[in-house]
Amino acid sequence: MEDIKNYTLDELKEFLTTKGYHQFYAKQIFSWLYKKRLEDFDEMTNISKEGRRFLKENFYFSQLKLLKREISRDGTEKFLFNLPDNSGIETVFIPEEKRRTLCLSTQVGCRFNCKFCLSGQGGFKRNLTVSEIINQYLAVADLIAPDKITNVVFMGIGEPLDNFEHTLKAIEIFMEPLGIYLGKRKICISTCGLIPQIKKLSDLKLGIKLSLSLHSPDDNIRTQIMPVNKKHPLGEVIKAIRSFSNQKYPITFEYILIKGLNTRKEDTLELAKLLRGINYIINLIPYNAPASLKPGFLKEPGFRELKPPLPEEVDNFKEELIKKGIFASVRKSRGEDINAACGQLRALWKGNGSIY
Numbered sequence: 001m002e003d004i005k006n007y008t009l010d011e012l013k014e015f016l017t018t019k020g021y022h023q024f025y026a027k028q029i030f031s032w033l034y035k036k037r038l039e040d041f042d043e044m045t046n047i048s049k050e051g052r053r054f055l056k057e058n059f060y061f062s063q064l065k066l067l068k069r070e071i072s073r074d075g076t077e078k079f080l081f082n083l084p085d086n087s088g089i090e091t092v093f094i095p096e097e098k099r100r101t102l103c104l105s106t107q108v109g110c111r112f113n114c115k116f117c118l119s120g121q122g123g124f125k126r127n128l129t130v131s132e133i134i135n136q137y138l139a140v141a142d143l144i145a146p147d148k149i150t151n152v153v154f155m156g157i158g159e160p161l162d163n164f165e166h167t168l169k170a171i172e173i174f175m176e177p178l179g180i181y182l183g184k185r186k187i188c189i190s191t192c193g194l195i196p197q198i199k200k201l202s203d204l205k206l207g208i209k210l211s212l213s214l215h216s217p218d219d220n221i222r223t224q225i226m227p228v229n230k231k232h233p234l235g236e237v238i239k240a241i242r243s244f245s246n247q248k249y250p251i252t253f254e255y256i257l258i259k260g261l262n263t264r265k266e267d268t269l270e271l272a273k274l275l276r277g278i279n280y281i282i283n284l285i286p287y288n289a290p291a292s293l294k295p296g297f298l299k300e301p302g303f304r305e306l307k308p309p310l311p312e313e314v315d316n317f318k319e320e321l322i323k324k325g326i327f328a329s330v331r332k333s334r335g336e337d338i339n340a341a342c343g344q345l346r347a348l349w350k351g352n353g354s355i356y
Helices: 009-018 024-035 049-058 130-144 160-175 195-204 219-225 234-245 265-274 301-305 311-323
Strands: 065-071 077-082 088-095 100-103 107-109 124-127 151-154 187-191 209-213 251-257 280-286 328-330
Touching: 009 024, 024 049, 065 130, 077 130, 088 130, 100 130, 124 160, 130 160, 151 160, 160 187, 160 195, 187 195, 195 234, 209 234, 219 234, 234 251, 251 311, 265 311, 280 311, 311 328
Parallel strands: 100 151, 151 187, 187 209, 209 251, 251 280, 280 328
Antiparallel strands: 065 077, 077 088, 088 100, 107 124
């Protein structure tokens, strides 16, 4: 049997047609599953009894097991989910006045090991399936009801473009009018800078937003904190980004500010040169040191050397950017007290029934 939530609408249509069933069943199933939130084929009454029997014999409905739900003093919520192989992932819900954003994970662990990010400290285990991505949304949507999720960002555990196929299929389900039906401008993919995948995403012209983890305009410094820069150097990443930025909407550049490392005056000058001619938004994010972790838990010695910038360091950096014609906003971190802020997600699940 197969997990029906791994199927896009077109894939489900094709499958049913090859088995001799009308493809209209696929539309009905999507409506029951994603609009009416029904996960029981017997209750899909506009499908024939024979059709329902066939569906029950070939498909099942997967769900995630909630292990822990934490609520920050600022209202941010973090959910720890257990996967069928006993792995763990974390999902974050960020309520704001005009939007309610869900931050999704796309992998168990991460292979890119950025030094400011906890997600890669334990290494990479596997990609999430389409259904595991979709189920994060469905589970949290049920848990926060009657509030509704308005935006989805792929900024949780893992590199979304490293799980390209499954991430794009999940987005197709999110955007499908008979499915979850989020507007294309309500979806944002974040990447550390995987050049072939950025180009491929650009060619698809989906209209979704793209965010690049930039963090330094200097190749040497960026490589220190983002080893992926060795294989995908910043200059080549920016070339790929330029084609994407020509699609009407600005690229978002995320820039984590680290004390004494990437907040120099010369960094602002290099940023001005690097971003010339690109339609962009820059978010400045003071580094979030991991909170409340057991001593010795992190194995990366360099990770402990990173420190948040002083408030005046942040202000000075922003002012220097403004002088050079670069508008940047300082993004307030959310959920720091529950390790839900940028770079803090880890899924602290031992897999034996206990949590770190």
